[in-house]
Amino acid sequence: MKKQFAVIGLGRFGVSVSTELHKLGHEVLAIDANETKVNEIVNDSTYSSVADGTDEKSLRSLGITNFDHVIVAIGDNLQSSILCTLLLKEMGIESVWVKAQNYYHHKVLDKIGADKIIHPEHDMGNRIAQHLVSEKVIDYIELSDDFSIVEIAAPRFMNKRTLIELDIRAKFGVTILGIKRGKNINISPMADEQILENDILIVIGHKNDLKRFEEST
Ligand code: ATP
Ligand code: ATP
Ligand code: CA
Structure with a gap:
């Protein structure tokens, strides 16, 4: 379903968000106080406008209140x-997501009701670190301090064996959410699904359990 988004501030982060939403077929209003930035996003947004995000009148005249997500x-x-x-x-x-610069900024945003607060540099830094220490981890999403989802190349011992034979959940305490095989992705695989060489597993679990799983070969 097509959704409506407005992005205010077209630095590298704002531009990436706008461009990707637009590519995914959603309606995107891109706003920046700087005309050059607005001109650069014309082809990667539905509407674009030069406006000051701290000026209520300008925002209202752009119809910002009609947008589901800003x-x-x-x-x-x-x-x-x-x-x-x-x-x-x-x-x-309804839904206002904000890029935070630091801890104090985060605290204030939280107090005034921001619905989600994002720290792109911090999160990306974490992800890159995970890649660096474990060559098997392809991607990584932190759900909380304790739980994560990782994308990992299937360990060799799993080759040609089914999930039920491997008894992954009992042995490692982690759950396989999906299996990527070439361009296909099998979401919530059945217990009799066989793991093949070069499969990529999407796994959810406690960090300690995931680590144990990653280190198994
Ligand atoms: P990134 O790291 O993602 O590149 P940044 O966090 O360093 O971005 P800036 O480049 O400082 O962010 O700013 C993002 C954009 O926000 C700039 O293009 C700037 O013109 C715009 N901006 C700043 N203040 C306002 C405002 N009041 N209204 C609209 N746009 C604004
Ligand atoms: P981020 O968005 O991750 O916060 P950034 O891409 O906006 O970073 P800057 O904040 O401009 O980058 O720079 C990051 C750090 O690199 C700063 O601490 C700065 O002092 C340092 N730095 C910048 N240029 C140099 C340089 N030539 N030599 C050493 N350190 C540098
Ligand atoms: Ca920056």
């Missing part, structure tokens, strides 16, 4: 980011 990606200017978020929540926008 992403605030105003970077270094914490004051503008906070004021913009506050205005959007006051105007009744």
Whole structure:
């Protein structure tokens, strides 16, 4: 289903979010105070406009209240980011996601009702570190301090064996959510599904259990 998004602030993060949403076929309104930035996004957004995200009148005249989701990606200017978020929540926008710069910024955003607070540099840094220490881990999503989802090349011992034979959940305490095989992905595989060489497993579990699983060969 087509959704409507507005992205305010077109730094690298805002541009990536807008471009990808647009590519996925959604309606995207891209806003920046800087005209050059707005001109650069014309082809990768549905609508684009030069406006100040801290000016309620401008936002209203763009029809911002009709958007289901607004992403605030105003970077270094914490004051503008906070004021913009506050205005959007006051105007009744259901879902406001904000890129945070640091811990204090995060705390304020939390207080004023931001629905999700994102730390792209921190999260990406974590992911890269996970890649670096384990050559098997392809991707990594942190669900909480204790639980994660990892994408990992199937360990060799699993080759040509079924999930039920391997008894993964009992032995490692982790659950296989999906199996990627070439371009196909099998979501919630059956117990009799056989693991093949070059399969990529999407696995959820406690970090300690995942580590044990990753290190098995
Ligand atoms: P990234 O690291 O993702 O590149 P950043 O966090 O370093 O981005 P900046 O480049 O500082 O972010 O800012 C993002 C954009 O936000 C800039 O293009 C800037 O013009 C825009 N911006 C700043 N203040 C406002 C405002 N009040 N209204 C609209 N846009 C704004
Ligand atoms: P991020 O978005 O991850 O916070 P950034 O891409 O916006 O980072 P900067 O904040 O400009 O990058 O720089 C990151 C760090 O690199 C800073 O601490 C800065 O002091 C340092 N740095 C920048 N240029 C140099 C340089 N030529 N030599 C050493 N350190 C540098
Ligand atoms: Ca930055």
